[in-house]
Amino acid sequence: MISLKNIHKYYDTGQNKLHVLKGIDLEIKEGEMVAIMGSSGSGKSTLLNILGILDYADSGEYFLDGVQIGKDLNESKAANYRNRFLGFVFQSFNLIGFKNAMENVALPLYYQKIKRTKRNERAMDFLKKVGLENWATHMPNELSGGQKQRVAIARALVTYPKVILADEPTGALDSQTTLEVIKFLQEINDEGKTILMVTHELDVAKQCKRIVYLKDGIIERDEFIRQNRH
Secondary structure, eight states, X not given: OEEEEEEEEEEEETTEEEEEEEEEEEEEOTTOEEEEEOOTTSSHHHXXXXXXXXXXXXEEEEEETTEEEOTTSOHHHHHHHXXXXXXXXXXXXXXXXXXXXXXXXXXXXXXXXXXXXXXXXXXXXXXXXXXXXXXXXXXXXXXXXXXXXXXXXXXXXTTOOSEEEEESTTTTSOHHHHHHHHXXXXXXXXXXXXEEEEOSOHHHHTTSSEEEEEETTEEEEEEEOOOOOO
């Protein structure tokens, strides 16, 4: 599903170039649930941005579901691949304040030029899936943190993506809500969805099937977790 070969990424910092990713090799199979861990500055967010086609590697190869992704992609093609393959979940939810829960979930379908009735119908299906169908007409400021994150997960799923990319999805949540959101992500994963999650919380990472540890732009460790998930 995802194949990274010798990925390097540099950033210009005035006089110097900062070498952020230093030869990342990573294979992720369909249906895996992988946590990416590492201290601040280890390259986690840069790696996630490259995987999400929000940024590009300076050298190396990235294949997403057999398609090579690189700098030569024009923006409309990149947006098309993001729409087709990827769903995003962020720490800060990134919900639009003046749209209700259903409209937020339906938004990616607007960019796929799907008619409004069909968009809203599918958005309601996914709100039901996350247990929030009764909150469809509520605005984000009327929702708790956990509810906002579930709306964000429904929005990530509504385009039927192959991969969910989650950037610190529990970072803004209390421990009880964190458990609920992780359990929900595990259920999505059990249905066959590939999930990649950046987190700095080891107990969250241990709920995944595999943990990739980044340090100073290289993969320090890559381990599979043995667990009994219910």
